[in-house]
Amino acid sequence: MAVTSTDVETTLDCVVLLSEAHEPIGEVPRSEVHGRTTPLHLAFSIYVFDETGNTLLTRRSLTKATWPGVWTNTCCGHPRPGESIPTAIRRRLHDELGLAVGQLECVLPDFAYCATDASGIEENEVCPVFAARALHPSTPLLPNPDEVLDWKWVRWLDVSEAARRTPFVFSPWAVLQMAEIGPRPWSPQH
Numbered sequence: 001m002a003v004t005s006t007d008v009e010t011t012l013d014c015v016v017l018l019s020e021a022h023e024p025i026g027e028v029p030r031s032e033v034h035g036r037t038t039p040l041h042l043a044f045s046i047y048v049f050d051e052t053g054n055t056l057l058t059r060r061s062l063t064k065a066t067w068p069g070v071w072t073n074t075c076c077g078h079p080r081p082g083e084s085i086p087t088a089i090r091r092r093l094h095d096e097l098g099l100a101v102g103q104l105e106c107v108l109p110d111f112a113y114c115a116t117d118a119s120g121i122e123e124n125e126v127c128p129v130f131a132a133r134a135l136h137p138s139t140p141l142l143p144n145p146d147e148v149l150d151w152k153w154v155r156w157l158d159v160s161e162a163a164r165r166t167p168f169v170f171s172p173w174a175v176l177q178m179a180e181i182g183p184r185p186w187s188p189q190h
Helices: 005-014 085-097 156-163 174-183
Strands: 014-018 026-031 044-049 054-060 074-077 105-108 112-116 122-126 131-132 148-155
Touching: 044 085, 044 174, 054 085, 054 156, 074 085, 074 105, 085 131, 085 148, 105 174, 112 174, 122 174, 148 156, 156 174
Parallel strands: 044 131
Antiparallel strands: 014 026, 044 054, 044 074, 054 148, 105 131, 112 122
């Protein structure tokens, strides 16, 4: 039986399901994982910084199924089965923003959350949080309009304070992550 491009795309676009102990227990197509009762699965978040310590925030596309139009961390996504999280991060940064980063540092290895969007779709993720420095922060970004509506480099203290004061403007995971990371998340000298 021949493998079609659709079969390959479906195989590649799966997420890793996790047990309550956060161990892999299977996989499911990404298009099927998020619903009113979403199984626990593996994800990641990344905050990208420039040479002055500003972080790149993105605003989610209005076509996103969950939390459309809200501001969030630089990028998030799901590693595919058998794909390392660092490889998944680099893939998603390239696909969403045309962005390359240097060394990745895991700043919240055990971050996990569950949140329900106004539409009733639930997020239920184990989501390690990373930080990295943009390799070429002055290079124009190439945002994918299906993913990113807008973007802005901002001071960490400003955005973490904004998330604390107006959490409804941000994704729920970004609000929780910024609170856990604290006032100085990462040194731009890395």
